[in-house]
Amino acid sequence: xxxxxxxxxxxxxxxxxxxxxxxxxxxxxxxxxxxxxxxxxxxxxxxxxxxxxxxxxxxxxxxxxxxxxxxxxxxxxxxxxxxxxxxxxxxxxxxxxxxxxxxxxxxxxxxxxxxxxxxxxxxxxxxxxxxxxxxxxxxxxxxxxxxxxxxxxxxxxxxxxxxxxxxxxxxxxxxxxxxxxxxxxxxxxxxxxxxxxxxxxxxxxxxxxxxxxxxxxxxxxxxxxxxxxxxxxxxxxxxxxxxxxxxxxxxxxxxxxxxxxxxxxxxxxxxxxxxxxxxxxxxxxxxxxxxxxxxxxxxxxxxxxxxxxxxxxxxxxxxxxxxxxxxxxxxxxxxxxxxxxxxxxxxxxxxxxxxxxxxxxxxxxxxxxxxxxxxxxxxxxxxxxxxxxxxxxxxxxxxxxxxxxxxxxxxxxxxxxxxxxxxxxxxxxxxxxxxxxxxxxxxxxxxxxxxxxxxxxxxxxxxxxxxxxxxxxxxxxxxxxxxxxxxxxxxxxxxxxxxxxxxxxxxxxxxxxxxxxxxxxxxxxxxxxxxxxxxxxx
Amino acid sequence: xxxxxxxxxxxxxxxxxxxxxxxxxxxxxxxxxxxxxxxxxxxxxxxxxxxxxxxxxxxxxxxxxxxxxxxxxxxxxxxxxxxxxxxxxxxxxxxxxxxxxxxxxxxxxxxxxxxxxxxxxxxxxxxxxxxxxxxxxxxxxxxxxxxxxxxxxxxxxxxxxxxxxxxxxxxxxxxxxxxxxxxxxxxxxxxxxxx
Numbered sequence: 104x105x106x107x108x109x110x111x112x113x114x115x116x117x118x119x120x121x122x123x124x125x126x127x128x129x130x131x132x133x134x135x136x137x138x139x140x141x142x143x144x145x146x147x148x149x150x151x152x153x154x155x156x157x158x159x160x161x162x163x164x165x166x167x168x169x170x171x172x173x174x175x176x177x178x179x180x181x182x183x184x185x186x187x188x189x190x191x192x193x194x195x196x197x198x199x200x201x202x203x204x205x206x207x208x209x210x211x212x213x214x215x216x217x218x219x220x221x222x223x224x225x226x227x228x229x230x231x232x233x234x235x236x237x238x239x240x241x242x243x244x245x246x247x248x249x250x251x252x253x254x255x256x257x258x259x260x261x262x263x264x265x266x267x268x269x270x271x272x273x274x275x276x277x278x279x280x281x282x283x284x285x286x287x288x289x290x291x292x293x294x295x296x297x298x299x300x301x302x303x304x305x306x307x308x309x310x311x312x313x314x315x316x317x318x319x320x321x322x323x324x325x326x327x328x329x330x331x332x333x334x335x336x337x338x339x340x341x342x343x344x345x346x347x348x349x350x351x352x353x354x355x356x357x358x359x360x361x362x363x364x365x366x367x368x369x370x371x372x373x374x375x376x377x378x379x380x381x382x383x384x385x386x387x388x389x390x391x392x393x394x395x396x397x398x399x400x401x402x403x404x405x406x407x408x409x410x411x412x413x414x415x416x417x418x419x420x421x422x423x424x425x426x427x428x429x430x431x432x433x434x435x436x437x438x439x440x441x442x443x444x445x446x447x448x449x450x451x452x453x454x455x456x457x458x459x460x461x462x463x464x465x466x467x468x469x470x471x472x473x474x475x476x477x478x479x480x481x482x483x484x485x486x487x488x489x490x491x492x493x494x495x496x497x498x499x500x501x502x503x504x505x506x507x508x509x510x511x512x513x514x515x516x517x518x519x520x521x522x523x524x525x526x527x528x529x530x531x532x533x534x535x536x537x538x539x540x541x542x543x544x545x546x547x548x549x550x551x552x553x554x555x556x557x558x559x560x561x562x563x564x565x566x567x568x569x570x571x572x573x574x575x576x577x578x579x580x581x582x583x584x585x586x587x588x589x590x591x592x593x594x595x596x597x598x599x600x601x602x603x604x605x606x607x608x609x610x611x612x613x614x615x616x617x618x619x620x621x622x623x624x625x626x627x628x629x630x631x632x633x634x635x636x637x638x639x640x641x
Numbered sequence: 642x643x644x645x646x647x648x649x650x651x652x653x654x655x656x657x658x659x660x661x662x663x664x665x666x667x668x669x670x671x672x673x674x675x676x677x678x679x680x681x682x683x684x685x686x687x688x689x690x691x692x693x694x695x696x697x698x699x700x701x702x703x704x705x706x707x708x709x710x711x712x713x714x715x716x717x718x719x720x721x722x723x724x725x726x727x728x729x730x731x732x733x734x735x736x737x738x739x740x741x742x743x744x745x746x747x748x749x750x751x752x753x754x755x756x757x758x759x760x761x762x763x764x765x766x767x768x769x770x771x772x773x774x775x776x777x778x779x780x781x782x783x784x785x786x787x788x789x790x791x792x793x794x795x796x797x798x799x800x801x802x803x804x805x806x807x808x809x810x811x812x813x814x815x816x817x818x819x820x821x822x823x824x825x826x827x828x829x830x831x832x833x834x835x836x
Contacts, residue, residue, distance in 0.1 A: 108668060217679070447752050
């Protein structure tokens with residue numbers, strides 16, 4: 104058997120390669136990044152001609168995937184949970200257009216917010232779009248479900264969501280590969296009007312989606328990934344979704360659970376198994392990673408009938424990811440007293456790397472803005488968000504991709520001056536450009552710092568979509584030439600940089616400052632490779 | 642057989658390399674393995690940990706339950722203490738004594754060492770210096786792995802083979818250096834534990 108040690112992310116990527124996927128489209132975001140990275144570095148994928156390029160954002164990525172599906176081929180788009188907010192427009196409408204070639208939306212949620220600004224649960228979106236959702240409980244299922252997802256997508260001409268969470272995305276285990284499938288041939292949709300969501304057609308397509316719901320239920324009820332596991336002790340019935348199933352099993356040596364269990368890895372919820380469980384047992388405990396999605400469904404608004412326990416009634420914590428101990432406690436296992444962490448152990452938050460160009464940008468900005476007082480810097484999402492922490496404490500907001508420029512504009516329109524936006528080069532092309540256009544059109548009083556480190560740093564150094572073209576874009580959008588200032592964030596240029604920052608902060612109108620110096624991590628990596636090549640050639 | 646191991650350190654210190662070596666050796670010994678890693682923001686100089694589970698039976702959870710780890714393997718002394726709630730009553734703590742100081746309020750090292758010495762089963766060694774003697778300070782993580790090899794249920798030769806495989810592409814010098822670092826770590830730990 105061909106078994107490899109793969110991260111959950113990598114298992115999904117390898118499965119895509121094996122299941123005849125023709126392309127993957129994505130914007131990097133923890134914990135989803137390694138899916139596309141894996142395909143990009145796979146020699147096999149290259150040989151098969153699988154497209155694997157980073158997109159400007161999750162929406163453009165998902166639309167490319169939908170276009171590939173239109174052309175009859177299998178496509179995957181992967182993103183972190185908040186990335187689906189960006190791609191929500193295409194996701195929800197793609198459920199109406201339906202698919203031609205199979206299309207998978209792989210969404211990696213981040214409960215406990217290890218590397219995110221919220222812990223939203225993508226299953227809510229899946230239900231919203233009324234599409235089948237697959238939620239693997241381990242790396243092997245993650246692999247196998249790609250094949251299944253493409254099958255469902257092509258059979259019912261519907262996008263399918265594959266939902267994972269951080270712990271599966273970034274955990275490694277042995278994964279056995281399945282048979283290789285050929286890619287689809289190019290083919291147009293049978294009905295050339297399928298993808299035209301004019302109201303008259305959209306109503307029909309929507310009806311088709313609704314009509315398919317029974318079939319989706321049937322799929323869930325017969326799915327090998329949804330199981331009813333009998334148990335003698337019916338005082339509790341357990342519903343375990345996705346990864347939570349493992350935490351349940353961890354509590355019972357030899358996996359012998361005395362209670363009936365319904366294991367769920369495919370939605371809509373399998374009615375047959377759950378009804379059986381509800382009828383048999385005195386009360387139900389729902390174990391799920393993320394929001395109490397299943398718990399709410401089972402409980403219902405009126406909360407009539409048997410007791411349903413979970414995150415809503417405090418049986419499990421309302422927030423954060425689960426673990427074996429939390430699940431054990433919920434099931435009534437006494438928890439041993441744990442060794443304490445000695446008091447002297449202090450927090451060690453992440454910080455900007457030594458030599459990071461952002462450090463010099465923020466030291467300059469802090470000095471230049473001091474005369475105006477605190478509270479005027481709108482930031483964005485990337486490594487530079489770490490400037491919120493000591494010793495810099497430079498920024499006042501971090502909300503969603505691109506919000507720095509638009510929030511600064513809104514504040515400027517409210518009379519704040521100066522109002523400063525700080526955004527990275529990659530975030531700028533992701534969602535900042537349109538906001539800058541708004542500011543220019545309204546002649547708002549904002550100063551925008553586009554921190555250009557020539558990469559997407561936080562996620563490990565993926566290429567930045569507008570590498571070398573930031574000034575051109577600003578010029579094209581209409582920023583005045585005199586107010587596009589490129590500076591080099593270096594300690595020795597601190598005085599001059601601060602002076603330029605002060606000038607532009609004082610300016611009334613849109614100004615853009617581009618502190619430009621390569622990310623220290625990608626620079627070091629590049630130098631190491633260069634050194635290695637040099638050694639080879641000599 | 643099962644080995645539940647918490648790997649601890651600071652982003653960039655190479656705990657995932659330790660995991661890769663053990664992982665390769667474990668799979669070659671026919672064991673099941675699960676290994677939960679930390680990627681993303683914390684890798685920027687924050688505290689990082691990895692849960693590494695080896696077993697002759699299938700493994701359910703990717704995370705080790707509290708109080709069940711057989712070993713905490715840390716490349717940084719303060720970080721070794723952060724995960725004490727995971728350590729089982731018979732578990733070993735194996736740590737580097739050389740601090741990685743990137744925060745202003747790093748506690749006094751003597752106090753950290755006092756806490757470590759309170760544990761009935763611990764091995765503390767200056768992995769940086771030992772690695773330097775072996776040829777490069779960068780191999781400190783492999784010195785720690787060498788020390789831990791005394792308590793792992795996988796053959797020592799398996800770890801050596803993993804190093805040959807994983808570092809092979811990077812040149813023979815690096816393989817030799819890491820094999821030496823592994824040996825040094827093991828011997829130093831053996832001397833410390835037999836007293």
